[in-house]
Amino acid sequence: MILIADSGSSTTEWRLLDGESISQYQCIGLNPYIVDEHIIRDTLSQLDIPFDKITELHFYGAGCGSYEKSDIMQTVLQSVFSCADVMVYSDLLAAARSLLQKNEGVIGILGTGSNVAKYKGDTVVPFSTSMGYILGDEGSGNALGKRLLKAYLGDKLDKDLILKIGLDKATILNELYSHSFPNRYLASFAKLMFRNRTHPQVAQLIKQSFDEWVEVCLLPHNITSLSLCGSIAFYFNAEVKRSCEHYNILVTYILEKPIAALALFHKAYQ
Amino acid sequence: MILIADSGSSTTEWRLLDGESISQYQCIGLNPYIVDEHIIRDTLSQLDIPFDKITELHFYGAGCGSYEKSDIMQTVLQSVFSCADVMVYSDLLAAARSLLQKNEGVIGILGTGSNVAKYKGDTVVPFSTSMGYILGDEGSGNALGKRLLKAYLGDKLDKDLILKIGLDKATILNELYSHSFPNRYLASFAKLMFRNRTHPQVAQLIKQSFDEWVEVCLLPHNITSLSLCGSIAFYFNAEVKRSCEHYNILVTYILEKPIAALALFHKAYQ
Numbered sequence: 001m002i003l004i005a006d007s008g009s010s011t012t013e014w015r016l017l018d019g020e021s022i023s024q025y026q027c028i029g030l031n032p033y034i035v036d037e038h039i040i041r042d043t044l045s046q047l048d049i050p051f052d053k054i055t056e057l058h059f060y061g062a063g064c065g066s067y068e069k070s071d072i073m074q075t076v077l078q079s080v081f082s083c084a085d086v087m088v089y090s091d092l093l094a095a096a097r098s099l100l101q102k103n104e105g106v107i108g109i110l111g112t113g114s115n116v117a118k119y120k121g122d123t124v125v126p127f128s129t130s131m132g133y134i135l136g137d138e139g140s141g142n143a144l145g146k147r148l149l150k151a152y153l154g155d156k157l158d159k160d161l162i163l164k165i166g167l168d169k170a171t172i173l174n175e176l177y178s179h180s181f182p183n184r185y186l187a188s189f190a191k192l193m194f195r196n197r198t199h200p201q202v203a204q205l206i207k208q209s210f211d212e213w214v215e216v217c218l219l220p221h222n223i224t225s226l227s228l229c230g231s232i233a234f235y236f237n238a239e240v241k242r243s244c245e246h247y248n249i250l251v252t253y254i255l256e257k258p259i260a261a262l263a264l265f266h267k268a269y270q
Numbered sequence: 271m272i273l274i275a276d277s278g279s280s281t282t283e284w285r286l287l288d289g290e291s292i293s294q295y296q297c298i299g300l301n302p303y304i305v306d307e308h309i310i311r312d313t314l315s316q317l318d319i320p321f322d323k324i325t326e327l328h329f330y331g332a333g334c335g336s337y338e339k340s341d342i343m344q345t346v347l348q349s350v351f352s353c354a355d356v357m358v359y360s361d362l363l364a365a366a367r368s369l370l371q372k373n374e375g376v377i378g379i380l381g382t383g384s385n386v387a388k389y390k391g392d393t394v395v396p397f398s399t400s401m402g403y404i405l406g407d408e409g410s411g412n413a414l415g416k417r418l419l420k421a422y423l424g425d426k427l428d429k430d431l432i433l434k435i436g437l438d439k440a441t442i443l444n445e446l447y448s449h450s451f452p453n454r455y456l457a458s459f460a461k462l463m464f465r466n467r468t469h470p471q472v473a474q475l476i477k478q479s480f481d482e483w484v485e486v487c488l489l490p491h492n493i494t495s496l497s498l499c500g501s502i503a504f505y506f507n508a509e510v511k512r513s514c515e516h517y518n519i520l521v522t523y524i525l526e527k528p529i530a531a532l533a534l535f536h537k538a539y540q
Contacts, residue, residue: 033447066440129423129439132447134404134456135416136423146405153399153406169399170336177303177402186404 003054003084004266006094006259007061008230009034009112010184013259016049022263025049029112031063032072033132034181040073044080054084058266060094060258062113065130092117096124097265098258099227105252106223110240111230112187114140116217127221133183139213139240141187141232147205148189149176161199165192194235206236210243218249225250229258273324273354274536276364276529277331278500279304279382280454283529286319292533295319299382301333302342303402304451310343314350324354328536330364330528332383335400362387366394367535368528369497375522376493380510381500382457384410386487397491403453409483409510411457411502417475418459419446427471434466464505476506480513488519495520499528 002017007030014025027043028035035043059077064070070088078086096107096119107124108116114137117126133142151157153169179185196202218226226249233240234256241251255261272287277300284295297313298305305313329347334340340358348356366377366389377394378386384407387396403412421427423439449455466472488496496519503510504526511521525531 033443066443068440068444128425129443131420131423132443134446134452135420150401150405153401155398170338173303173336173399173402174338176404182404 001050001053002056002058002266003049003081004259004263005057005059005061006091006257006262007031007059007064008091008109009062009181010187012043012061013257014047014049015259015263016054017263017267029184030061030073032061032069033063034183037072037076040076041080044077051081052083054081057081057084057086058262059086059088060091060262061088062091064088065090065092065126090124090126091115092124092126094258094262095229098255098261099229099253101261101265101268106226108217108226108228108233109230110139110141110213110228110233110236112141112183113137114143114213114217114230114232116221116223116226127217127223133186137183138216139210139232140230141190142183143209143212144193144206144232145186145189147209148193148202149186151201151205157201158199161196161201164196190232190235197236197239203239206239207243210236210240211246214243214247214249218244219247223249225252227251227253227255229255231256271320271323272326272328272536273319273351274529274533275327275329275331276361276527276532277301277329277334278361278379279332280457282313282331283527284317284319285529285533286324287533287537299454300331300343302331302339303333304453307342307346310346311350314347321351322353324351327351327354327356328532329356329358330361330532331358332361334358335360335362335396360394361385362394362396364528364532365499368525368531369499369523371531371535371538376496378487378496378498378503379500380409380411380483380498380503380506382411382453383407384413384483384487384500384502386491386493386496397487397493403456407453408486409480409502410500411460412453413479413482414463414476414502415456415459417479418463418472419456421471421475428469431466431469431471435462460502460505467506467509473509476509477513480506480510481516484513484517484519488514489517493519495522497521497523497525499525501526 004015006013009029009031012027012030016023074088095109099107102121104121115130117124233254237254244251274285276283279299279301282297282300286293300310344358365379369377372391374391385400387394503524507524514521
């Protein structure tokens with residue numbers, strides 16, 4: 001049996017290929033920068049997967065782009081899936097294989113975090129170091145959440161919108177700075193922004209966020225077309241395309257989650 | 271005996287007034303947004319203070335500006351200093367009393383974090399909600415550190431400067447996202463920037479950081495003069511004054527630490 005995982009900062013999607021049948025599982029995101037080995041083991045133990053029957057594990061993960069972190073992940077996964085060939089790849093390769101299979105191109109992720117890379121049909125090379133939610137993640141759910149909270153805490157939002165946020169300032173600051181996963185907390189506000197995306201102030205914050213993403217992450221690398229995956233790219237596809245078009249950048253495909261296309265990729269090329 | 275504490279995000283300074291004698295103590299910053307009750311108790315227990323002889327405790331703390339957090343701090347401190355009248359104030363009041371005693375004016379803190387407030391000679395009112403290191407803290411040690419790390423991770427620094435940083439990218443990202451106190455980790459780079467402040471790239475990053483502080487925190491509130499305390503204001507006083515002068519804002523006084531002047535304030539007005 002072949003097991004495939006795609007782990008973002010918020011969620012990990014699993015697909016189990018057993019001949020023609022495909023089973024699905026889901027758990028929290030297993031980003032090694034954010035969750036430790038103990039949490040990874042604990043989370044895996046709660047999955048109803050036939051661990052000893054897995055012969056191949058293809059694990060694609062956010063935070064697995066560096067050798068150090070992918071080594072840690074490899075060791076943890078190998079100890080749990082002791083009978084399997086374990087392969088750990090970056091989440092960027094998941095995006096590339098799901099969007100382009102074996103064709104060359106530029107791909108990006110806009111989810112809880114963000115990233116952009118060049119895909120050569122087999123390997124994927126990020127244009128720059130992924131800086132995470134404190135320093136980077138332009139255009140991501142984190143970045144959208146940051147903009148909304150800054151506007152709210154800075155008294156720049158209309159009363160009707162504040163009522164919809166339904167939180168007070170002390171609660172937000174407390175949650176943000178005591179939350180185990182501040183990146184997920186920030187990104188949770190992207191849903192609220194999606195529901196209120198026609199409100200002029202929210203529309204403006206969304207536009208600023210994607211414009212910043214284009215200016216910081218695409219223009220300096222002379223990117224003229226790309227394909228995207230991730231929940232933010234998918235749900236805000238109209239706004240993402242609008243920001244890209246404004247700078248003459250073509251968005252070719254947008255996929256919400258790579259996992260289905262990834263499962264097909266491994267079925268086709270196993 | 272009267273005990274006075276000024277707690278920033280990195281350090282807490284203590285002064286014990288016993289008649290004419292003044293004793294000093296120091297411990298980690300006790301910001302209730304960042305350290306929990308357990309750490310606060312543990313840290314206090316390691317201080318060689320005659321707890322049962324304290325009759326008054328004046329505790330000034332970063333993160334103690336909200337009712338909720340100052341209540342938590344009040345309860346913890348009261349249980350440790352059971353014989354004392356315990357009073358908890360914001361770190362902004364420490365800045366105001368140390369800089370202006372009972373005179374009116376605008377005061378600011380530029381340390382690990384940042385804040386600006388109006389002082390009416392007795393009470394202090396922040397111009398806006400302090401947003402902390404993820405969303406705000408413009409002009410602070412955090413903000414300086416963020417700029418340096420973004421420039422480094424984005425391959426924008428000269429080789430000689432990279433050698434001086436003496437860290438690699440993986441280590442920085444790992445430290446930043448697994449560190450218990452990312453704000454202190456970010457601010458630790460301000461020292462390196464101070465030592466290299468004549469390097470053109472560092473000088474530019476410092477200028478951008480203080481210009482942003484003026485634009486985001488001072489200009490919208492029509493501030494034309496202010497007094498400052500905090501290590502960043504003190505060590506980078508020339509750069510801070512230059513940014514302020516550029517926007518016709520007068521910096522009247524700069525103090526590194528409020529504690530000495532605070533002790534005198536309580537001696538004079540007890």
